[in-house]
Amino acid sequence: MKKACLAGMIMAAISGQAAAQSWVLTDAERSTELGNWQVSSQQLKLSGEHFSLQQKVLHGGKQEGSKVLTITSENGLTIALSPTRGMDLLHVNGHGVRLGWDSPVDEVVNPAYINLESRNGLGWLEGFNEMMVRCGFEWTGHPVTKDGVIYTLHGKAGNTPASKVEVIVDDQAPHEIRIRGLLKETTFKKAKLETWTELRYVPGADSFTIHDVLTNKADYPHDYQIIYHSNFGMPILEKDARFLAPLKSVSPFNDYAKKGLADWNVYGAPTKNFDEMVFNLVPKADSSGKTVAAVVNSKGDKGAAIEFDTHQLPLLTMWKNTDTQKQGYVTGIEPGTNYAYPVTIEKEQGRVKQLQPGQSTDFVLTYSLLKDADAVKQVEQRITQIQGEEKTTVDEKPIAVE
Template sequence: MKYTKLITSAAFFIMLTTTLAHAKTYILTDTEQNIDLGAWKVSGPNYSIEQRVLRGGKQEGTKVITLTSDHGLTIALSPTRGMGLLYAKGQGIHLGWSSPVKEIVNPSYIQLDSRNGLGWLDGFNEMMVRCGYEWTGHPVVADGQIYSLHGKAQNTPASYVAIHIDDKAPYAIHIKGLIKESTFKKSDLQTMTELVYVPGESTFKIHDVLTNHADYPHDYQIIYHSNFSQPILEDGAKFIAPVSEVSPFNDYAIKGLETWSKYLGPTKNFDEMVFNLKPIADAQGNTLAALINKAGDKGVSIAFNTAQLPVLTLWKNTDTLKQGYVTGIEPGTSYAYPVTIERAQNRVKQIQPNQSIDFELTYSLLSSAQQVKATEQRIAQIQGNHKINQLKTPIAKE
């Protein structure tokens, strides 16, 4: 009897280790099960995925996951910083920007209500930031509270992080992270973020699912603040997207309305200039926006659906290189005005109890004139004969 038990236990151990050896799902963090793997790495035939834990300064304890693909992209994101994308690169092209904030700042060192609600800027250096989901936009005091700049999601560490690798072609890699905005008496919004990448490709997808776990409806807003700089952004670079309307965000942007889609090189004393856009989509609601370099042989595009993300913001911050030379392409449910203005103009949406809402975006690195031309043709096709209406004054005043 004891011998039989020994054989059974040994067989079970072999079966268990074999299963683990071929496991395609790896849980890196799970607060419910008290799991935190810290430093971790896995490799495949044409990829590697590594999680590092940063040390020192304001990045102490920050986690960074880097996915590297042979002949494809290298993508870095931070579970500590709301699963925000730090950068993507490939074919000698870097997607992201150089912020004066050099560390990947741990949210424990950030006070969102500092500088009259602008504390969010103390950690702002990512390629893509989720601005939301409880609220977004410029800070404002209303309803007896401070609505700090661009919400809390980006400074909320993920409560659950898992990596899944498909066992069937094309063997996509999924990096998931759960962001909880759960506050007693206020909200219980939870977003399962997901980055999907097929090794070797020059595109990747973001698929986020926002769920209201509360028993009451709740407002929500989201802006996918996507930031790019050199080598694509330069003097003579251009922004393209099918749009029906362009308006200046504020009085300062009025002076740049005639050249809203064109870029300067690094320019001292250039303050940020923002434009509100109404995107046009095809019959399925699909559209895209792109940044193209002067020569027309490098670029980046973002595809999204206007049923999920109905508005588009263009942020031009062509200041000096040290100050932060960058532009933002920002699909969203709202513009960057304070939540009070967005609510008054009916752009704040509401999610019902137990309801889930999907958001999908596809980022593509364009590394040749042929790829740029194909993107330009697709945008021109969606634009069709629609004229662009340029409003001369802002649609709101802060």
């Protein structure tokens, strides 16, 4: 094996898999930070699909010091994530399709410039523009104040700079790339939740996998919640775009969503004053617990699909925010342990899970960019198959009132 001679490069035999090259981009323990960094398959003298990996430190405005780490695959996807913002996925592009959306927030905001408690717990909205943001893990959902404590919108993980960031490239073709980041939610006496996030991507592919492992490192049980808030706008989202998933049931999040229940899974064009409708879904899964949800354009030749495991993420939220383009024309497909109600309601209704001391739990999601009618059709068939004969129950009444 040939090796490029780069700072920070380490040869490592990763346990349980073939030999690989790896780089530690960030490590709080050893106080490592590579900053601007890049490597390419050419430099690594790897055959097959050309790819490059690049970390860039951003400047200007409220993104001063934020980092973006990008995988660029010549014939596959370009995937950008931010280690400074909880390893969240910023956007994914390939084959003329974009997974992501245009938020009015157009900077990768450094959490140092965000006060999550501002706007009565809605400070999160000052940084929200990701294709996928982890909403958790200490809590998630709409903000609520209890005993003087503001449980801010969607928790802190998405605004937590990663304590460790590693990039691993498999020596063996097809040279799978893994980007791993460690998020710590630690507060003396309150929490010690650690999440190893991982993104796996095979150069040239149209899919990638998120595999997160959340561990309660404390000596006491700790509640946790997670919603994988995955957001798609143009060009997938458009008039008559459709949401697809095998479902046991659907119900409106609140009275406003009730008004849109009749055609809840079909999208309208950008519509002034639409604001947002949210639907609570119970996904149906195959015999192993796996399911898939997707959004596809009107023609059915572009889309995004998310496969997930209902043992890990039993619930699904569909966020229909088909307001104007500038307001943020976007839909969220949000597999989670929870719905988006405040943690107090989620707790009351028994949906909040708990980890015992030392216990870990896994979340695996595979995101696919559906580049053509064939790709869309395959997902549709899978969904039809999982749905089977069972009809989706439509419950008109919201299960909770905020």
